[in-house]
Amino acid sequence: MNEIKGFKYSENKSVKDLVNNFSSIGFQASHIKQAVDIIKKMKKDKATIILTFTSNMVSSGLREIFAELCKLKFVNAIVTGVGSVEEDLMKSKKPFILGSFNLNDKELHQTGVNRIGNILVENSHYEGLEDNLLPFFEHLLKMQNEKGKMLGPSEIIFELGKTINDENSILHWASKNNIPIFCPAILDGAFGLQLYYFKQEHPEFGIDVTADMKAEADLILNAEKTGGIILGGGFAKHHAIGMNIVREGFDYAVYVTTAEAYDGSLSGASTSEAVSWSKIKEDANTVVVHSDATIAFPLIFLSMFE
Amino acid sequence: MNEIKGFKYSENKSVKDLVNNFSSIGFQASHIKQAVDIIKKMKKDKATIILTFTSNMVSSGLREIFAELCKLKFVNAIVTGVGSVEEDLMKSKKPFILGSFNLNDKELHQTGVNRIGNILVENSHYEGLEDNLLPFFEHLLKMQNEKGKMLGPSEIIFELGKTINDENSILHWASKNNIPIFCPAILDGAFGLQLYYFKQEHPEFGIDVTADMKAEADLILNAEKTGGIILGGGFAKHHAIGMNIVREGFDYAVYVTTAEAYDGSLSGASTSEAVSWSKIKEDANTVVVHSDATIAFPLIFLSMFE
Amino acid sequence: MNEIKGFKYSENKSVKDLVNNFSSIGFQASHIKQAVDIIKKMKKDKATIILTFTSNMVSSGLREIFAELCKLKFVNAIVTGVGSVEEDLMKSKKPFILGSFNLNDKELHQTGVNRIGNILVENSHYEGLEDNLLPFFEHLLKMQNEKGKMLGPSEIIFELGKTINDENSILHWASKNNIPIFCPAILDGAFGLQLYYFKQEHPEFGIDVTADMKAEADLILNAEKTGGIILGGGFAKHHAIGMNIVREGFDYAVYVTTAEAYDGSLSGASTSEAVSWSKIKEDANTVVVHSDATIAFPLIFLSMFE
Amino acid sequence: MNEIKGFKYSENKSVKDLVNNFSSIGFQASHIKQAVDIIKKMKKDKATIILTFTSNMVSSGLREIFAELCKLKFVNAIVTGVGSVEEDLMKSKKPFILGSFNLNDKELHQTGVNRIGNILVENSHYEGLEDNLLPFFEHLLKMQNEKGKMLGPSEIIFELGKTINDENSILHWASKNNIPIFCPAILDGAFGLQLYYFKQEHPEFGIDVTADMKAEADLILNAEKTGGIILGGGFAKHHAIGMNIVREGFDYAVYVTTAEAYDGSLSGASTSEAVSWSKIKEDANTVVVHSDATIAFPLIFLSMFE
16 A cells, blocks of 8 residues: 655656656556556566557657667567658658747748657658658569569568668667567558659559558467557557457556547547457556656656566 | 627527537637638638548447538548448447446456447447458459459448448448548458458458559649548548648648647647648648537538538 | 437537437537536426636636526526636626637737637726726725625625626626625635735725635535536636535536546546545436537537426 | 757666756657756746645645755745645645545445545545644634734645644645745635634634735745746646736746646646736746646656756
8 A cells, every 4th residue: 555655855866766756646657657567567477568659759759769679679569650660760861850839830831841749850851761762662662573462561661670770760670670560551651652653653563451460460369468558549559459359458558648538539548448349358457647658658668677 | 800708598599500609709619610611611612621530430420420421422532540431331230329438348348348438339240240341351352353453442441332221321422422431541440350360261362552542642633622621630630631742731621639739749730730741731721629529520510511 | 228320410400409419429429418417407406506617718708608597597606716707897898809829929918918718808908997896895895894894705796796787797697696606716816916906005904715604505505405517627616516525415516627537636536536525426417528618518508408 | 959869778867867868859858858947047047936736736745845845945935725735734644545546436435535536535634634723723713813813824824834743744844934825715625614613613713815915916026036836727826827917927937737728728828828918928938848747747856956
């Protein structure tokens, strides 16, 4: 039985100590501590860990933390949007810049700057992307011709990761360490737009989304236990919990979210709702942390290693 | 210059009258009135209208309203998740039931009931889905063989709509009236799970997501003006505004959302942020309505016809 | 057992019909219908009804609706902030104006315009307030001297209401119909600032907040049943539910809120949490509507009369 | 120009280092770093610092952190609700306990346990409060008689603080260090309920809320600069920014909030909106951190000392 109690100022308090204290703070602070404890348990239990995140988190500085998790083989698979894929690639060439939420968007537009919350991306980032993707698509088409069939999204991302030579890249480490990145909507971004231009010249090129289904199912069915670290909502969240229906649900699940349940959205749905669906097991260890992931996840990350 | 002023009780006040009064109420009520005015303008201006929604809205009673919009040819294209597709099909057989947000999810699980917020779906709904999808997949495979190439998601959904004989079905009317339904992550749901079983028997079957790209681009590039009715977030929102980059952005956009901008998510991003990206034009007419769509959209729907 | 099902377009659908349909829509739409049903029950049951709201709702067009509820003697007491009191008075002289959430606040400041969300109030409104309050304070001081004791907040507001000759005024009708307005923080606004200047000349003037306690307790203790219509959070909500502890809680409670429970705030606390406190009865009829009140309350208001 | 970039895992990273890195993370993480920088500036500039918080934060472990800030004389005044006052007193006798957001509130009620989010308070805490308050009210009545006039809320809280002998108490240190605690709604809680019983025996006892106005005005008018650390919303926030109108606004303001602006509420109002009101200066340094304060404020607290 935890007593609620704060702590005194100490000049060099470590993040680990702070998060330990969080169990006595209450509200969402105590949920952060529970998230850390659950992730430690899934690791100790050798669970197959699936990490999901939305692409704005790769726009943020969480990108390098996700890369670190791939480097350390802490996670076994990733589900995310194609924005994460293309921004990881763009950042391997040139960083994004901190701006503000209150800039004049018409002026930004006129000067070729795109805004993601308080993060700024220049048009030149996208032009660089184009230079990278065109030869990459040629490579993919060659592979398609050699194999005699279309590739699936995770194969394409695996190939792309091999081309990225950046120690801070998620894709670099995922490819190096054979961590599949599932991306159920691979055309929903600049990657898709570039592919549209490429396909006009090469109408025979295609992407078969059904190609990933077996890899996803095998990952889940071969696991003794599964654990989910679900940052944000969207289809990345849905896909990860949905994949687990074939084994009656996750054994462990940590959600970090800014969405609420009252509108019936999947993004805001609780871990409890997922139990009704066999997406999470009845006796699973779960917690929902209500927080912007840019605050919560660095705290969790620095505390979750044994 | 609108004065802020409420209204008196009148027994049989119509929704249209109420929404007209909303311009004098302020806060989000006035945004609902602005949404109606913008949608009227896009219609008057003969804009190509793209409607997006998340699948929980099809779980709700908004399904029949979306079907009505397709029947009336009010919208020219839809972007949504595969949950919308499969639930529209399931509901054509048997309705979902109103429950509560506070049910015991373990008990629901044990009795084969799945919860979406306060809406309940039985396992038998999904079993019925299976019965429908297996012969449908056979049909798709036959088409693939006849055409000598894989189908894209919107073609598949078009075919599915032709099989649904329900006046309340979105897909039924979309197919009847040639309104394309784009679904960038078509495997992210029970549809994908059934397809996984089907593909084990028929490994040659596939879905080429690049097949929809030309139809999407043509829709946008051939339009004089484009307008977006964007309900909720996720990739449905992203895809619709992203498609408009090729023509420098939507001319009109109405967002109805429960997500906020502070976490940098696409779901919470304002129409202003989209201007920086050429996803919405600098001089576009736009409004963001902060509300659960189950409240806001019926009000808008009943008021937006001339 | 309600089936989930939308409705067809009908040109002159009344608000009442729409809200009846809301029980079949799900999510927050169905909560609006439940709110209407609960309010009808509390009325039928002759419950003492306490209405609470935050002052921004009086800034909005809800002011005239609250006034109507007082005129019709639909509610038996009000709890709100002093902002409601002073803005009701100001609006009886000159209306507020609809603006936008995105105006330049520095420019507004330089031109003497104050912003409340998308509602604009001019400095001249406050100057008019000053003209009204000074003679009113003189009147209060005279009363204090005659009674030989300080007045309480509800007595002061009652006196103020008698001076307002506006059919759209909350205070006007509350005074006319003897509906007490409790205001536990009566100095927290322009009223307090003006009183500060007045008290520099008249240091003997005071306000005894304990003077209202008996009236509050009697209201609750003499009621057979009590019902709460709790719009928004803050101390207005807290005060109303706290008052009911002396009778083991409200019998009926409708919350309309934009706050969530995860931060442990009273504003976001559920009706269920209030049960643990004896602020709401265990078997009470309750619902929480998650919505901006400017949208939800007009719908409820137009539907809750028998 | 800050580049967006995460950081590597390091076993004993300090909170200060983490918060320094937050400027490169983006979204709300970077707002935490800005909050720290602004608080350092207000301190360096010798601003009169006003701290506000809602009472649920005192329910949480932030209580001891607020006490520390009073002990260190880091803040010059506090504005809060009476719940903070009574819970600080109760906790000096017996701690609150960590529970969960999902407990059965009827069972809690039947066992005499009250829930505040995931924090539990027993009825025995309140019975202890009663034992403390009755002699304290006797003391206040004696003071009222000696002075020949009623006390104001801040005087009462000052007296109460002198009775608390707990190094972890906010009131203890506030009284010791002459830090006024303003509480514009002092009866809105158990304190008020106890006082109601006391006043039935002692009808001459009263509290004159106007008694604090001069102290508040002097605090603001005598300051060279003022800074606000505004945690949460409600009247505590409103009162602090409203007090600053007499000097044309705060020079520095840090908001930590879970409320949003779209409903026009004061709780969700931005620092920018306050500029239009002269509650914050046009050229003030401000930031809004969107986060549960139990997560954000410990991070800020550990980083804001030079």
